[in-house]
Amino acid sequence: MPAELYLNVAVGGVLTGLVYGLMALGLSVIFGVVRVVNFAHGEMMTIAMYIAVTLFTAFHLDPLVMLVPIAAVMFAFGYVLQTRLINPFITRPEYSQFLLLVAVAIIIVNLLLIAFGPDAQNVQTSYGYDSFQIGPLIIDATKLYAGLAAIVVAAALFGFFQYTRPGTAIRACADNYTGALVVGLDVKHLYALTFGLGAACVGAAGCMLLLIFDVTPAVGPAYTLLAFVIVITGGLGSMPGALIGGVLIGLTEAMAGLLFTPSAKSMFAFGILVLVLLFRPQGIMGKKTS
Amino acid sequence: MNALLSVSGVSKRFRGLVAVDRVSFEVPEGGIFAVIGPNGAGKTTLFNMIAGVFPPDTGTITFAGERIDGLPPDRICRRGIGRTFQIVRPFPALSVEDNVIVGALLHRKRVDAARVHAHEVLRRLDLYDKRGQRASSLTLPDRKRLEVARALASDPKLLLLDEVMAGLRPTEMDRIVAILRELNRETGLTILLIEHVMRAVMALASRILVLHHGAAIAEGLPEQVMRDRAVIESYLGVEAV
Amino acid sequence: MIARLIEGVPRRALALLGALLAALVAAPLVASDYLLTVLILILYFAYIGQAWNIMMGFAGQLSLGHALYVGLGAYTAASLNVHFGIGPWLGLLVAVPVAALAGAFIGFLAFRFRVAGVYFAILTIAVAEFARVGFDHLSWTSGSSGLFLPVAQFTHNDLWHLRGHPVMFYYILLAAAVLAFIFCRALLQSRVGYFWRAIREDEEAARSTGIDVFHYKMIAVVISAAMTSFAGVIYAFYYNNLFPEQVFHISRSIEIILGPIVGGIGTLFGPILGAVVLTGLAETLTAALAAAGIDLPGAKQVFYGICLLLVITTLPDGVWPWVCKRIGLAERNK
Numbered sequence: 001m002p003a004e005l006y007l008n009v010a011v012g013g014v015l016t017g018l019v020y021g022l023m024a025l026g027l028s029v030i031f032g033v034v035r036v037v038n039f040a041h042g043e044m045m046t047i048a049m050y051i052a053v054t055l056f057t058a059f060h061l062d063p064l065v066m067l068v069p070i071a072a073v074m075f076a077f078g079y080v081l082q083t084r085l086i087n088p089f090i091t092r093p094e095y096s097q098f099l100l101l102v103a104v105a106i107i108i109v110n111l112l113l114i115a116f117g118p119d120a121q122n123v124q125t126s127y128g129y130d131s132f133q134i135g136p137l138i139i140d141a142t143k144l145y146a147g148l149a150a151i152v153v154a155a156a157l158f159g160f161f162q163y164t165r166p167g168t169a170i171r172a173c174a175d176n177y178t179g180a181l182v183v184g185l186d187v188k189h190l191y192a193l194t195f196g197l198g199a200a201c202v203g204a205a206g207c208m209l210l211l212i213f214d215v216t217p218a219v220g221p222a223y224t225l226l227a228f229v230i231v232i233t234g235g236l237g238s239m240p241g242a243l244i245g246g247v248l249i250g251l252t253e254a255m256a257g258l259l260f261t262p263s264a265k266s267m268f269a270f271g272i273l274v275l276v277l278l279f280r281p282q283g284i285m286g287k288k289t290s
Numbered sequence: 291m292n293a294l295l296s297v298s299g300v301s302k303r304f305r306g307l308v309a310v311d312r313v314s315f316e317v318p319e320g321g322i323f324a325v326i327g328p329n330g331a332g333k334t335t336l337f338n339m340i341a342g343v344f345p346p347d348t349g350t351i352t353f354a355g356e357r358i359d360g361l362p363p364d365r366i367c368r369r370g371i372g373r374t375f376q377i378v379r380p381f382p383a384l385s386v387e388d389n390v391i392v393g394a395l396l397h398r399k400r401v402d403a404a405r406v407h408a409h410e411v412l413r414r415l416d417l418y419d420k421r422g423q424r425a426s427s428l429t430l431p432d433r434k435r436l437e438v439a440r441a442l443a444s445d446p447k448l449l450l451l452d453e454v455m456a457g458l459r460p461t462e463m464d465r466i467v468a469i470l471r472e473l474n475r476e477t478g479l480t481i482l483l484i485e486h487v488m489r490a491v492m493a494l495a496s497r498i499l500v501l502h503h504g505a506a507i508a509e510g511l512p513e514q515v516m517r518d519r520a521v522i523e524s525y526l527g528v529e530a531v
Numbered sequence: 532m533i534a535r536l537i538e539g540v541p542r543r544a545l546a547l548l549g550a551l552l553a554a555l556v557a558a559p560l561v562a563s564d565y566l567l568t569v570l571i572l573i574l575y576f577a578y579i580g581q582a583w584n585i586m587m588g589f590a591g592q593l594s595l596g597h598a599l600y601v602g603l604g605a606y607t608a609a610s611l612n613v614h615f616g617i618g619p620w621l622g623l624l625v626a627v628p629v630a631a632l633a634g635a636f637i638g639f640l641a642f643r644f645r646v647a648g649v650y651f652a653i654l655t656i657a658v659a660e661f662a663r664v665g666f667d668h669l670s671w672t673s674g675s676s677g678l679f680l681p682v683a684q685f686t687h688n689d690l691w692h693l694r695g696h697p698v699m700f701y702y703i704l705l706a707a708a709v710l711a712f713i714f715c716r717a718l719l720q721s722r723v724g725y726f727w728r729a730i731r732e733d734e735e736a737a738r739s740t741g742i743d744v745f746h747y748k749m750i751a752v753v754i755s756a757a758m759t760s761f762a763g764v765i766y767a768f769y770y771n772n773l774f775p776e777q778v779f780h781i782s783r784s785i786e787i788i789l790g791p792i793v794g795g796i797g798t799l800f801g802p803i804l805g806a807v808v809l810t811g812l813a814e815t816l817t818a819a820l821a822a823a824g825i826d827l828p829g830a831k832q833v834f835y836g837i838c839l840l841l842v843i844t845t846l847p848d849g850v851w852p853w854v855c856k857r858i859g860l861a862e863r864n865k
Binding site: 107 | 593595640644645646648649650652653654656657658660661664665667668781785792827828829830832833835836837839840843844847
């Protein structure tokens, strides 16, 4: 096969990976701060994807244009979920929290199945078949826009955590829960804020992903798993790690799809997960805990 | 008398901090040996190395003639060293009896034999009447005695006690001291204890090692050590001497 | 030995158990065909729940990929039958070691490299998913198009080849569930059981009392996997068709854990009670919907999700401990 093909597939993989990274970023942020493993992550993204699909089929609104409103809706959803359901579970054993979110995930997936049916739905934008040519490189417009949008949203998130007061407060919470309480931070609210942000991230990522892939209710669990693979590979709790992990996985998936059969590409993600869990459980960017 | 436990030139650093600095001592078989020192002196780190929680950076630890430094905690226990924890860790949802049975099962294949032995140990530690209660429902002194019972049930030759007197009222403390002395006298059990409470140390120990900033500053008979200048300085400051 | 098994159990409870057993043995005589299939499902989940419970309830390891062992058991026995005409009971002799090996593999990876808690759960999910996608591409088992067993007849019951009326499967599963129950009870009372409970309570403290934690965790995983694979063999010969998409799917793994969690992790009756409550209610729901002419694929799963949610939030120890308190049974591990 010609070298250009590899290059194009690789670039496509990297761009898709950026969106994966944004999705995983939400998971990482939630875990890093609230210390809850959000097993309903992919399912939440599926909700966003279906909202986007519905808006597109009904009103022809481009998912990227609807990105902000949809992210806002998901933010509200995440905020409420945290305050109403998850908050009492912060002090419970780990597997209890996990199972709670497993239950939420099951309910979401199957409600979506009842509402929308099992068939795949997608979004055909006007630029759906466009592509850009830079030298030997041919880049799909959808992937380019999605990748760029992912970078913008991720940058906004970094900025929020680095330069705003609530952002700094959240980082303080993550670092030292008791300390945060002692200085009077409203931890419950900050946790809810964080979960909301994680949900917003995933909502935005969903809109972008919709440009590239179809949506069925079943993709929820698949994306949850993918998010876990990325976050563990990149380092649980590390924001840059999530993006790096996402790009790595996106690239691997694309290349595996090219070199082997496309349907087997998820096996490579799992292979990477097993390797990471065995040899570098803290991930690429994570800190080693004894 | 033979040395049951022999610690030689043992050190441990954590990043920049030297927690234990080339400490050596021997615990004679059948003796009661106490390690004392101000907070941060390195006592628990020393203990954890002997118990196998982490290996020493330098030096060797020999038990009953064989090297044990670097072995994991379960292997060390099987060699005959039992330990308690500074912050007690009984198995919360198990009954008092079951906690001790777990210890007794180490060297026994059958549960009924283990139960018989567990009952003996419980009687000795004055916990027999509470054997059906959940461990999590016990008071602190009872939980401390439960930990000792569980460690004893595994038939150790050496018992490591990590600040077992902390948080106990004088009467409770005297009770445990009496039980330990009885055990040592009747069964020849060797005991190595870390302790802050001097009353217990003086009542139990036949030899004392004093640590300060990770290094051994005095070792010997209790009366000698208590009068040692360096020891008094480390505890009370230079002015007190 | 029987004396030891029933030691500490109040006569009232033993009588109830006996009555329950008698009722179950007699059930096929009065049950309709539909009710029989529901009962078979209940027994299947009760059995698998016991097997899963060994890993989680006894040894404290959360496995969310148990469908792996069902699938391996099913596919091994089925493909041996299809390709070489080997009967299921002989196929079992191969299926169990295969599943046990898979369990040992996962256990080794996890425990040697200190993969615990949530990470362990994710590892189990990943391996099951790996198998799902893998078997989709495995031509020896017909990949994603499905492996089909030759369906003979229902006129007479062939126990050796597991061909026959559902009643035969009912009694096999009943026997399996009863034996599993007794086996688990014996395990809990044994030395291994004590060590498992210690490990579940506090791994570090267990280690300091001389327990080789790795060794005993491995035993739990291997036993659990081996027991589960038997259910897989039955699954294969009962449904007569296998698709990787279904057999290894994470929904199967979640169905497996629902019973024990709702019923009560770590207890002996939990998995059974959970299976009865969940499967019974779910089938009632499906039947009610069907009667009303509504076909909602996914309704059953939503129901399961809600049950799990309710149990986790209100009765985290499960329904059985709550029932025990209500009817005044002792709090021992029953």
